[in-house]
Amino acid sequence: MNTLISIFPYAIGFTIPLLTAALGGLYSERSGVVNIALEGLMVIGSFVSAVIIHDLYPYLGPTSLWIGLLGAMIAGIAFSMLHAVASINLKANQVISGTAINMIAGALTVFLARTITGSGNIHIQMGFIPTDIPLLSKIPIIGPMFFTKTYATTWVMLAVLIISYFLLYKTPFGLRLRACGEHPQTADAAGVNVYTMRYIAVGISGALAGLAGAIILVTYSSEFNGNVAGLGFLALAALIFGQWKPLGILGSTFFFGFAATIANVSQVVPEFKNIPGFILKAFPYVVTLAALMIFSKSSQAPRAAGEPYDQGKR
Amino acid sequence: MKWTKSLFTALAAVVLGLIGGALLMLVTGSNPIEGYAYLFRGGLMNMERFGNTLGSATTLILTGLSVAFAFKTGLFNIGASGQMLAGGLMATALALTLKLPKELMLPIIIVGAMLAGALWAAIPGLLKAIFNVHEVVATIMMNWIAYWMVYYTVPAYFKGPMLETESARIPDYASLRVSWLTKLFQGSYINLGIFIAIIAVIIIAIILDKTTLGYELKAVGFNRYAAEYAGINVPKNVALAMGISGGLAGLAGAAFYVGYAYNMQIGVLPAAGFDGIAVALLGANSPWGVAAAAFFFGILHSGKGYMSAMTHIPPDIGDTIIAIIIYFAATSILFENLYEKIMKKIKANKETSTEAAA
Numbered sequence: 001m002n003t004l005i006s007i008f009p010y011a012i013g014f015t016i017p018l019l020t021a022a023l024g025g026l027y028s029e030r031s032g033v034v035n036i037a038l039e040g041l042m043v044i045g046s047f048v049s050a051v052i053i054h055d056l057y058p059y060l061g062p063t064s065l066w067i068g069l070l071g072a073m074i075a076g077i078a079f080s081m082l083h084a085v086a087s088i089n090l091k092a093n094q095v096i097s098g099t100a101i102n103m104i105a106g107a108l109t110v111f112l113a114r115t116i117t118g119s120g121n122i123h124i125q126m127g128f129i130p131t132d133i134p135l136l137s138k139i140p141i142i143g144p145m146f147f148t149k150t151y152a153t154t155w156v157m158l159a160v161l162i163i164s165y166f167l168l169y170k171t172p173f174g175l176r177l178r179a180c181g182e183h184p185q186t187a188d189a190a191g192v193n194v195y196t197m198r199y200i201a202v203g204i205s206g207a208l209a210g211l212a213g214a215i216i217l218v219t220y221s222s223e224f225n226g227n228v229a230g231l232g233f234l235a236l237a238a239l240i241f242g243q244w245k246p247l248g249i250l251g252s253t254f255f256f257g258f259a260a261t262i263a264n265v266s267q268v269v270p271e272f273k274n275i276p277g278f279i280l281k282a283f284p285y286v287v288t289l290a291a292l293m294i295f296s297k298s299s300q301a302p303r304a305a306g307e308p309y310d311q312g313k314r
Numbered sequence: 315m316k317w318t319k320s321l322f323t324a325l326a327a328v329v330l331g332l333i334g335g336a337l338l339m340l341v342t343g344s345n346p347i348e349g350y351a352y353l354f355r356g357g358l359m360n361m362e363r364f365g366n367t368l369g370s371a372t373t374l375i376l377t378g379l380s381v382a383f384a385f386k387t388g389l390f391n392i393g394a395s396g397q398m399l400a401g402g403l404m405a406t407a408l409a410l411t412l413k414l415p416k417e418l419m420l421p422i423i424i425v426g427a428m429l430a431g432a433l434w435a436a437i438p439g440l441l442k443a444i445f446n447v448h449e450v451v452a453t454i455m456m457n458w459i460a461y462w463m464v465y466y467t468v469p470a471y472f473k474g475p476m477l478e479t480e481s482a483r484i485p486d487y488a489s490l491r492v493s494w495l496t497k498l499f500q501g502s503y504i505n506l507g508i509f510i511a512i513i514a515v516i517i518i519a520i521i522l523d524k525t526t527l528g529y530e531l532k533a534v535g536f537n538r539y540a541a542e543y544a545g546i547n548v549p550k551n552v553a554l555a556m557g558i559s560g561g562l563a564g565l566a567g568a569a570f571y572v573g574y575a576y577n578m579q580i581g582v583l584p585a586a587g588f589d590g591i592a593v594a595l596l597g598a599n600s601p602w603g604v605a606a607a608a609f610f611f612g613i614l615h616s617g618k619g620y621m622s623a624m625t626h627i628p629p630d631i632g633d634t635i636i637a638i639i640i641y642f643a644a645t646s647i648l649f650e651n652l653y654e655k656i657m658k659k660i661k662a663n664k665e666t667s668t669e670a671a672a
Contacts (some may be wrong), residue, residue, distance in 0.1 A: 036392075036450070086645045095390055095450050096644040099591055103637035107630050108338075114628035115342045230461070230583075233454050240451060278466040285455040292447040 003269050005141065007261050009130065009149035013220055015257030016157050017042075017212040021235035022242065022249045023164055024208030029244060030168065031201030032181035032194075032304040036098030037083050038209045039232025040105030044079045045072035045210030046217045047109035050122040050224035053217075057125045065128060069153070069214045076210020077203045079105065084202040088195055091308035102232075110226040122224040124217065128152055153215045160208075165246040177201055181302030184309045194309045234260075237288040244301060256284040319653050320598035326649040327596060328610070331639030335631055344627045353632070356620025357613030363620070365499025368508050369574050371605075371612030373398075375511040376566035377590025378608050379518055380559045382599040384449075386522060387555035388535035393438065393453025394563040395587025396460035397431040401567025403464050404430035406481050406578045409488035410472050416487045423488060424510065424568055431564015432557045434460060439556025443549035449556065457583060465580045474577060481578040490573030507569030512605075514562060519601040521558075531555050563587065585633070592636050595643040611636060 021038050028035035049068035056064035079101065086097035114120045130149035137147040168174035177197050179187035184194045212235070213228055238256055242248030263280035266272035272280075336346035357367045377394045384391035391397075405427040412419060438452035474482040490505040522528040533541040534551045542548050566586060571578045589611060596610075597603030618632030642648075 036454075082641065086641065090645040090647050092644040092647065093390075095392065096591065096595065097641065099392065099588060100637055100641035100644055103588060103592075103640060104634065107633035107637050111338065111628050111630035111634055112342075114630060120628075120630075230458055233458065236451065237455060276466065278462055281462040281465070282459045285458045289441065289447070289452060289455050292452065293441060293445045296445050296447045 003271055005144050007265055007269075008145040010220075010265070011254070011258040011261040012146070012154060013130075013149075013151060014261050015254045016151070016154050016219070017215045018231060018235050018238060018257055019161065019250060019253040020157055020212035020215060021209050021232055022238045022253055023161065023246070024205035024212065025236055025239045026164070026168075026205075026244060026246065026249060027177070027201045027208070028205035029239065029305045030181045030302055031177050031198045032184060032302060032307065032309065033084070033087050033198050033202050034094045034098065034306040035080075035083065035202065035205050035209075036095055036236065037080070037101035037105075037232075038205070038212075038235050039228060039230065040098075040102035041076045041079055041206050041209035042213035042216070042228045042232045043102075043105040043109055043226070045076050045213030046221075046224050046228060047113065047122070047213075048072050048075040048210070049214035049217050050124055051116070053124045054122055062126070062128075065126075065218050068124075068218065069211060072210040072214035073207040074210075076206040076208070076213075078206075080202050080206025080209070081199075083206075084199050087308065088198050088202070091310070094306055094308075106226060109224075113224065113226065120226060124222050124224075127218040127220075127222045151219050153219060157215070161246060161250060168246065178302070180309075181304055184304050188309075188311065198309070234284060237284060240295075240301075241288050241291050243295065255287075259283045317598070317600075319650065320600075320603065322653045323646040323649040324596050324598065324603075324607070324643070326652075327639050327642035327646065330642045331635045334638040335635040338631060338634060339627055342627070344625055349621055349625055349627050349631070352621040352624045353617040354613060356617030356624075357615075358617070360500070361498070362500040362502045363616060365495075365502025365504035366616035367609070367612040368499075369503035369505065369612075370615040371608045372505070372507040372511045373566045373570045373574060373584075373586045374589055374593050374608035374611050374615075375605050376507075376514060376562050376569060377586050378593030378597060378604040379511075379514055379601060380562035380566065381590045382594035382597065382601070382604050383518060383522075383562060384555055384559040385594060385599045386535050387531045387551060388538065389439075389442070389552065389555055389559070390450050391435065391453055391556065391559045391563075392450050392591065393435060393456050393560075393587070394566070394590045395583045395585075396453065396457035397434045397560040397563035398567035398570065398584050398587050399457075399460040399464050400434035400560075401427035401431035401564025402571035402578055402584075403460075403467060403567075404564070405568040405572045406468070406472060406484070409484050409572050410482055412488070414487075419488050420490065420506070423572060424565065427568035428561045428564045431567060432561035435560020435563065436553060436557040439553040439560075442556070443553040457587075461581075461583050464578065468578055468580050472578070479580050483576050484572045488572060489576075490569060503574050505569070505573035507565075507573040510565055510569060511608075514565065515601045515605050518562075522601070527554075563590070566590075589636060592640040592643065595640060 021042055025035050025038050049072040052071045053064050053068040083097055083101055086092040087094040110120050113122055128151045130151055133147040137143045176192045180194050180197045188194050238252040242252035262272055266280055339346040339349045358364055380394045381391050405423045408423045408426050438449050438456055441447035441452050442449045468481045469478050472481040474480055490507050495504055530546045530551050533546055534548055538548050593604055593607045596607035614632040618629040621627055622629040
């Protein structure tokens with residue numbers, strides 16, 4: 001039990017970037033654009049924030065971390081526009097466009113990193129330091145689980161999650177955005193500009209995916225090395241497992257984050273030593289496949305996701 | 315689509331990819347003309363390098379065929395990497411366990427790898443056929459399951475004497491490399507896989523164009539409802555198409571892990587699986603187009619090391635160019651429209667000239 005409590009902070013640390021990226025995917029897919037490029041956009045975010053923080057830290061100290069996060073979001077938006085143009089205007093196959101962006105991101109960032117540092121890796125001097133929340137961390141059980149060794153970014157992202165929920169479900173903007181993903185022709189007839197809404201949604205997903213990559217860098221990794229270990233794809237799985245709903249995503253990302261953390265610490269924690277590593281690591285993917293089997297017949301997926309919007313089509 | 319149109323869009327994507335690469339070289343302070351000269355010389359300048367190009371192309375032909383075959387049935391197999399790993403792991407396991415003469419060993423390894431890849435793809439294929447699970451997501455999940463399977467299986471059972479992160483060296487009697495081929499190409503990576511790849515191109519071309527199976531698969535790809543109405547068993551064809559597609563990727567795994575390479579590294583999803591998507595797109599999903607596109611990417615792959623050694627351009631430029639080419643291949647509607655415009659103009663010119671002559 002104690003070990004379970006003590007790995008909670010790590011599980012949360014691992015969950016947050018996953019949650020951030022999956023939220024990004026939520027915006028895009030809810031507007032009708034499948035965004036398989038999350039992985040690549042995370043790599044871009046991780047790279048840009050690493051460069052910014054590496055260069056600015058000596059002058060600005062911890063402030064540079066926030067500038068790095070902001071820079072990652074801007075770079076994510078810029079790069080996601082490649083996907084937006086391809087899938088909204090040029091009516092490209094969205095999965096292929098996303099795959100291309102994943103490949104461009106992986107190759108381009110390593111190319112640039114090698115040009116800059118010679119090795120392809122970029123270290124940052126210092127990331128966010130995990131801190132205990134005063135008072136709250138003293139609560140028995142819940143304190144050590146949720147309020148010790150927390151990162152500032154965790155609280156920021158929980159706020160973003162709540163804002164996203166309200167934005168998507170309680171505002172006209174959210175209704176329009178979701179309408180574009182369910183039935184774009186109807187949305188258009190009601191006076192919504194489907195193209196603009198999709199551009200905005202893809203832009204938000206780029207910002208969040210870029211941020212997710214940067215969060216990995218400033219919390220537990222502190223090194224850019226050209227990939228984010230498939231977290232973007234895991235976020236995609238979490239999006240489906242969470243059935244395209246903000247709270248569902250919170251649940252599924254935490255579930256995956258917890259499973260991954262157990263897999264990572266299983267060698268040193270006696271309770272988990274007997275579970276083979278392969279089972280723990282493959283667990284989230286197998287669970288997602290199982291969930292897909294159950295849900296696919298009555299899927300909650302946005303109906304128009306993956307289909308280019310054609311005004312002439314009814 | 316008419317083949318001239320496919321060729322035009324493919325060449326346009328390649329040219330834009332090369333221009334993109336040139337811009338990157340310029341931005342980072344290198345001379346693109348010099349860079350490309352070394353890149354292409356590195357891929358073609360002597361028998362050894364030409365052999366390496368063919369060696370790289372071998373894997374890409376097979377993964378490209380895998381993706382293209384699934385595309386023909388309207389399926390997007392993004393899991394060629396995982397199927398390659400499944401095939402490669404099977405090939406490695408057989409190569410390190412069995413001790414038989416090479417003439418027996420190689421067919422067993424090749425068939426084993428093909429079956430492993432086919433099985434790995436048949437799972438998403440069946441999920442699609444029975445439960446309507448989207449094959450893109452399912453194959454991505456299967457990629458990562460394969461990744462972790464290799465990650466834990468290789469160190470546990472097939473570890474080499476030195477490193478924890480790779481398998482033992484593939485013995486000569488189990489390797490697709492053969493001395494006459496290696497000698498002919500002056501010690502390059504080329505191996506028997508190239509013949510497997512060429513045979514696969516021919517067989518797939520025959521299946522698609524000359525058999526009932528190919529006709530049914532393509533019918534499902536064009537319009538699955540129409541195909542169903544015509545009495546074609548759609549779920550069966552979907553599962554079968556994924557199985558064959560995976561079998562091709564499994565062969566790529568054998569060609570790569572017990573032919574091109576000496577052992578199996580853990581912790582890598584082979585890039586060739588994703589490059590296969592580029593190859594299929596550029597080759598317009600036709601088997602011979604795939605072979606041509608794979609050869610071109612093979613040059614980029616084997617030339618980038620030489621270019622990076624002779625200049626200061628990092629080798630990753632090769633992958634960047636490939637990625638840019640896929641992006642433009644995906645947005646090919648741009649060039650298709652351009653092609654239509656050019657064709658219309660040529661036609662109009664002809665008409666006016668014949669009118670003038672009359």
